[in-house]
Amino acid sequence: MKDLTDNIEKECLEKQKIVCRRFDTDFFASPFDKIIGVALKSFDEDRMPINGLRHPIENEQSTSWYIWAGEYSDDDNFFQPVHISHLLEICPKAIDYLGLPSGWRFLFDNNYDDVWYDETLLKI
Numbered sequence: 001m002k003d004l005t006d007n008i009e010k011e012c013l014e015k016q017k018i019v020c021r022r023f024d025t026d027f028f029a030s031p032f033d034k035i036i037g038v039a040l041k042s043f044d045e046d047r048m049p050i051n052g053l054r055h056p057i058e059n060e061q062s063t064s065w066y067i068w069a070g071e072y073s074d075d076d077n078f079f080q081p082v083h084i085s086h087l088l089e090i091c092p093k094a095i096d097y098l099g100l101p102s103g104w105r106f107l108f109d110n111n112y113d114d115v116w117y118d119e120t121l122l123k124i
Helices: 001-020 084-090 094-096
Strands: 033-037 052-053 062-069 082-085 106-107 115-116
Touching: 001 084, 001 094, 033 052, 052 094, 082 084, 084 094, 094 106
Parallel strands: 033 062
Antiparallel strands: 033 082, 052 062, 052 106, 106 115
8 A cells, every 4th residue: 555655645745746847946855754734624515626735844744835725814723733654635736836835826627737837825
């Protein structure tokens, strides 16, 4: 089972590198054992769009990515910490964007995807 997971992770990291090349930016790996903030309740229904943003990396365990579906909330309990590997079940397409460095955002739905740099994310 570990070999299968390792192979899936390698494939995901390669997809992340492709996204970074597409947007001409550095690659910052997001291995499966690292933590991200996911608004789990926002994924209970098929809400769109899917949003993600990356703040500056604070520690070795976290990637400082935050991902949610639908509308954003300022609620203190909006995000929960989960390992990236859990995105395989929650929202696998989001994993493709997680190699982007701090200050980057993404948004996608069934018909559209957008990726952009947002300098304000670096000032938290």
